Amino acid sequence: MASPQKKEYNMEDFEVRYHEITKLYDQAEELLATVESELVQNADMQLDIVEPLINEIGDATDLLAEEFMYIAESKKNKTQNKASKKQIESGLRKIFSALSDYNARVRDVSKKAHGSIMNIADPIVKKIQRQVEEIVVIFLEFMQISLQSIMNKAELDTLKARDSRIALMMHQHSLAQQQ
Numbered sequence: 001m002a003s004p005q006k007k008e009y010n011m012e013d014f015e016v017r018y019h020e021i022t023k024l025y026d027q028a029e030e031l032l033a034t035v036e037s038e039l040v041q042n043a044d045m046q047l048d049i050v051e052p053l054i055n056e057i058g059d060a061t062d063l064l065a066e067e068f069m070y071i072a073e074s075k076k077n078k079t080q081n082k083a084s085k086k087q088i089e090s091g092l093r094k095i096f097s098a099l100s101d102y103n104a105r106v107r108d109v110s111k112k113a114h115g116s117i118m119n120i121a122d123p124i125v126k127k128i129q130r131q132v133e134e135i136v137v138i139f140l141e142f143m144q145i146s147l148q149s150i151m152n153k154a155e156l157d158t159l160k161a162r163d164s165r166i167a168l169m170m171h172q173h174s175l176a177q178q179q
Helices: 011-035 043-077 085-113 118-142 153-162 164-178
Strands: none
Touching: 011 043, 011 118, 043 085, 043 118, 085 118, 118 153, 118 164, 153 164
């Protein structure tokens, strides 16, 4: 299957995109540092809320970075792309699922703690969410991935509304499939 875009990429383009993917590591560390802050009253409870998200981000970022390296290598050497669509979708799905699970844990704990939990980690989690959306765009540049298998309909609708590039890329993919 042909690449959805015919744009030529140089090594700097790939490095920038790779850095956007690996930026998730820094954001996971930032999330951990926030809940380990001396300003947090119940760090253990906070850690219980964010640790599964941090672990999933780390695992998924490893996978996504490796798959992106396959994409970059294939473009650089003009060889067949060894990147796995299933692996990429799995990595992205892990993060979206972990974000959803995090939000459920926050809701559960905040009911018991009268909302005091929500304000500590949420800004960083929102930043992570936006970064993951940027990573979706990066992978859509190079291959046709199924966003419906990665996220739920509400997340997809929100993403398309927030980022017009997503809707355009999905439209281009559907046109390419019809040809």
